[in-house]
Amino acid sequence: MVPIIQVKDLTYTYQNSKVPALQNVSLTIEPGQWIAIVGHNGSGKSTLAQMLNGLIAPQSGEVYIDGELLTEESVWAIRRKIGIVFQSPDNQFVGATVADDVAFGMENNGVPRAEMIPRVQAALAQVGMTAYADHEPARLSGGQKQRVALAGVLAQRPQVIILDEATSMLDPQGRHDVVSLMTSLRKTGQFTIISITHDIDEAALADQVILMDNGKVITSGTPAEIFAQGEMLQQHGLTVPLSEKVRQGLLQAGVKVADHYLDEEQLVKNLWTLHSNK
Numbered sequence: 001m002v003p004i005i006q007v008k009d010l011t012y013t014y015q016n017s018k019v020p021a022l023q024n025v026s027l028t029i030e031p032g033q034w035i036a037i038v039g040h041n042g043s044g045k046s047t048l049a050q051m052l053n054g055l056i057a058p059q060s061g062e063v064y065i066d067g068e069l070l071t072e073e074s075v076w077a078i079r080r081k082i083g084i085v086f087q088s089p090d091n092q093f094v095g096a097t098v099a100d101d102v103a104f105g106m107e108n109n110g111v112p113r114a115e116m117i118p119r120v121q122a123a124l125a126q127v128g129m130t131a132y133a134d135h136e137p138a139r140l141s142g143g144q145k146q147r148v149a150l151a152g153v154l155a156q157r158p159q160v161i162i163l164d165e166a167t168s169m170l171d172p173q174g175r176h177d178v179v180s181l182m183t184s185l186r187k188t189g190q191f192t193i194i195s196i197t198h199d200i201d202e203a204a205l206a207d208q209v210i211l212m213d214n215g216k217v218i219t220s221g222t223p224a225e226i227f228a229q230g231e232m233l234q235q236h237g238l239t240v241p242l243s244e245k246v247r248q249g250l251l252q253a254g255v256k257v258a259d260h261y262l263d264e265e266q267l268v269k270n271l272w273t274l275h276s277n278k
């Protein structure tokens with residue numbers, strides 16, 4: 001299988017900075033996966049995301065999307081394969097109505113008008129925002145705005161969706177709505193989802209977690225593999241999910257919980273089984 005994303009030895013230093021934002025970053029992402037990229041502020045996550053769709057060109061190294069090398073010539077075709085939803089719900093709207101806004105990316109890509117309408121409708125249905133098609137984007141809640149931004153990306157039928165801290169400015173309900181949407185998009189198997197996040201509980205839902213620090217990839221693995229390394233996470237300024245803290249606390253107190261990472265639901269089941277078998 002051709003990896004959907006392959007990054008080889010990427011290095012980048014911003015013009016006005018002495019410290020590299022990315023240093024020899026290499027990684028391979030298989031299609032259909034949900035990847036969480038975690039790391040504390042300034043670790044290089046957003047720079048990497050912008051490099052994946054050619055918003056920033058690498059100073060050295062290579063980016064391959066779906067087997068194709070990202071170059072000045074290929075960047076426009078490749079951008080159609082990769083949609084990004086950014087952090088701020090307020091800075092990504094251009095249309096007067098929600099429907100106009102969802103259509104905007106397709107207009108830029110020269111999709112015929114007759115094709116645009118059903119694609120807008122389908123994308124709005126996919127994010128549960130059909131009833132808001134004629135609303136002004138500015139009047140929506142933060143979570144609704146991010147769902148509309150995601151609809152704009154979906155309407156372009158990308159292979160990869162990057163969410164660059166797309167839930168970080170949302171209230172718990174908005175965050176929950178966007179994360180549920182990501183879960184349902186994953187189930188379709190049609191997209192590779194790359195979520196850059198500070199929310200470790202959100203990262204726990206991913207298939208793979210990539211930990212970055214100081215412009216480097218420190219480690220990657222399943223959430224279970226990564227969260228079992230609590231000390232290492234702390235060294236890089238991150239915490240472990242609540243369920244893992246509870247599990248470790250219980251182990252220390254002599255409770256015979258499972259000896260590996262469990263998400264909240266699995267931990268509750270594990271404790272219930274222990275209780276029932278007493």
Ligand SMILES: Nc1ncnc2c1ncn2[C@@H]1O[C@H](COP(=O)(O)OP(=O)(O)OP(=O)(O)O)[C@@H](O)[C@H]1O
Pocket residue numbers: 014015016017019020021039040041042043044045046047048
């Ligand atoms: N436009 C810029 N000009 C100069 N330096 C920059 C610029 N953008 C980012 N940097 C620097 O590059 C490094 C990586 O930043 P980047 O935004 O990629 O990290 P991040 O992990 O996404 O951080 P955050 O979680 O805060 O968004 C940091 O040292 C940052 O200060």
